[in-house]
Amino acid sequence: MDWQALFLSIKLSTLTVAFLLPTGIYFGRLLAYKQFSGKSVIQALLAIPLILPPTVLGYYLLIGLGAESIPGIWLNTLFDRSFVFSFEGLLIASLLFNLPFAIQPCQRAFEAIPREIREAASCCGMPPFKVLWRIELPLAWTGIVTAMVMTFAHTLGEFGVVLMVGGNIPGETRTIAIAIYDSVQAFDNNAAAIMSASLLAFSIITITVTYIISDKNKLHHG
Amino acid sequence: MDNPGIDIRLKQASPIPLDVELHCGSGEVVALVGPSGSGKTTILRSIAGLYKPAYAVINCQNEIWSDCSNKKLKPAYQRSVGLVFQNHALFPHFTALQNVMEALPKQAKQQAKKQALALFKKVHLEGLEQRYPRALSGGQQQRVAVARALAREPKVLLLDEPFSSVDQVTRRRLYRELIELRRSLSIPIIIVTHDLEEASLLADKLYILHKGITLQSGKPNEVSAQPKTALVAKLMDQQNIFTATVIKHDHDQQKTLLQWHDLTLEANLQSNYPIAEKVCWMIQPTNILLHRRHRQSNGDKENPFSGTIIEYFVLGGYASMVVQLDNTVKITMSVPLHVAQRNHLNYGEKIALSLLRKGIHLMPYTTLRRKE
Numbered sequence: 001m002d003w004q005a006l007f008l009s010i011k012l013s014t015l016t017v018a019f020l021l022p023t024g025i026y027f028g029r030l031l032a033y034k035q036f037s038g039k040s041v042i043q044a045l046l047a048i049p050l051i052l053p054p055t056v057l058g059y060y061l062l063i064g065l066g067a068e069s070i071p072g073i074w075l076n077t078l079f080d081r082s083f084v085f086s087f088e089g090l091l092i093a094s095l096l097f098n099l100p101f102a103i104q105p106c107q108r109a110f111e112a113i114p115r116e117i118r119e120a121a122s123c124c125g126m127p128p129f130k131v132l133w134r135i136e137l138p139l140a141w142t143g144i145v146t147a148m149v150m151t152f153a154h155t156l157g158e159f160g161v162v163l164m165v166g167g168n169i170p171g172e173t174r175t176i177a178i179a180i181y182d183s184v185q186a187f188d189n190n191a192a193a194i195m196s197a198s199l200l201a202f203s204i205i206t207i208t209v210t211y212i213i214s215d216k217n218k219l220h221h222g
Numbered sequence: 223m224d225n226p227g228i229d230i231r232l233k234q235a236s237p238i239p240l241d242v243e244l245h246c247g248s249g250e251v252v253a254l255v256g257p258s259g260s261g262k263t264t265i266l267r268s269i270a271g272l273y274k275p276a277y278a279v280i281n282c283q284n285e286i287w288s289d290c291s292n293k294k295l296k297p298a299y300q301r302s303v304g305l306v307f308q309n310h311a312l313f314p315h316f317t318a319l320q321n322v323m324e325a326l327p328k329q330a331k332q333q334a335k336k337q338a339l340a341l342f343k344k345v346h347l348e349g350l351e352q353r354y355p356r357a358l359s360g361g362q363q364q365r366v367a368v369a370r371a372l373a374r375e376p377k378v379l380l381l382d383e384p385f386s387s388v389d390q391v392t393r394r395r396l397y398r399e400l401i402e403l404r405r406s407l408s409i410p411i412i413i414v415t416h417d418l419e420e421a422s423l424l425a426d427k428l429y430i431l432h433k434g435i436t437l438q439s440g441k442p443n444e445v446s447a448q449p450k451t452a453l454v455a456k457l458m459d460q461q462n463i464f465t466a467t468v469i470k471h472d473h474d475q476q477k478t479l480l481q482w483h484d485l486t487l488e489a490n491l492q493s494n495y496p497i498a499e500k501v502c503w504m505i506q507p508t509n510i511l512l513h514r515r516h517r518q519s520n521g522d523k524e525n526p527f528s529g530t531i532i533e534y535f536v537l538g539g540y541a542s543m544v545v546q547l548d549n550t551v552k553i554t555m556s557v558p559l560h561v562a563q564r565n566h567l568n569y570g571e572k573i574a575l576s577l578l579r580k581g582i583h584l585m586p587y588t589t590l591r592r593k594e
Contacts, residue, residue, distance in 0.1 A: 114309075114311065116307045116309060117311050117313060117314075119267075119270075119272045119298070119305075119307070119311070120305070120307060120311040120312075120313070120370075121313070121324075122271075122272065122297070122298035122299045123270055123298060123299075123301075123303050123304070123305040123325075123371075123374075124299075124324050124325035124370065124373075124374060125299050125300075125325065125327075125374055126299055126324070127297075128299075131299075134324070135313060138315050139314070139315060
């Protein structure tokens, strides 16, 4: 068992969730309630990581963050370091490919709150922030929890994008999924089996917990 | 004025056409009546600040909520509005008591609870405070919604088809409770409904709306007996609307004569319609008098006709029927069931009736789609 890779994966997943929690809530709510031109295009772009092969996304990120691209030059100048083959680069990639997992469940959850409920809250004298805090978040929390669990689990298991952008540097960019691949390449099937079983168990647990929360919420709010 | 009520002026061309001017005094109940798409709910939402029409001037109890001339617009949460939604819109994650407490002005928790419990008593909901909305019946949810709307100590109470999602028995009970409740409230109450019976029962004044425009306003009995146009009469669900031609105004006998197909009708004098002009006219079922079979009365002399019952059905203690007067003319009338039974009325029976002069109301001519 490559504990270093496991901890790196957990660190990456936790940071991804931490950044995407407010992002998912903000953009999910925006897409659920606001009508604006170009909304369909934005929604389509957000869904691209769901259908694009991870290696393609990884390729574009590698080029985009590289020292020869404009964003890459800009980031290198701003932070005085390269983002490819680094943990920070991996985090940027992780944030981008997890956007649909974080935003879409939040959007669906906010969409499921009837307009009249939100309007009733305004008519009760609640300012917009209080409506969000007292009414919308408690009613949408199942979707928000689902989004975060999915983001965490997806980051933990991602392989293609990680390999393309981060490479395989122990302690820096070598995640558990890459460690499994490495073990198989090195004919260390025992280690690969333990790590795979751990990931499988974790995935089953997270998905089950998500469904339990979702069912409990349905029971509670009818 | 100390207690001026609410004045509303809304205007916009699209997406929802609106051109209305409304007033509801304090302690008065106004009903906005009209078919689906007439803009009733949009007006209510505009008052509450949930919808922003292109032009809106709203003055409630001397407080300007919206004034397009100086671009003043109070957001919904700053308007003292009590709004009861059609589907009640209770917060599903709060108990009934919490739902009401959320709307109370900021105060100590104990005081707020006391006030909320008093509201529960007012709407006859004691004992159900700790229930979640899903565990309440439609009528109980409606009462919680009313209590929540009143909790804010509103300057205007708005009710959007509040009785549409409850059964008939509950609805009648809620009517009584609302009538009782309004006596204790000295604020304007605006109710949206498409149910004319409900509007006439609850409201002091009706606004008949069609495609965002007020067609007519007035007391319920005035609007239903004297609609300004045939369209208003149709919207008021009048069954007997016809066209005729004015043939004579008799100022001595205070009557106007009409040619209605091959028949001549006498109506009370309505000399504002020129001779030979086509008009629409209507009569309410209450102004159609059934002749007793073997006993004449004074009313029998007014526009007497005989005909055959071609439709007959009993509904809610009344017998409704369509009577064919000649080959082209059919008239709808209803009588209490005991009257129908005493006179042996039924399908195919021949009867005699009178159209009372005072009940024949003339309106400007318009094409009537319905066959006469």
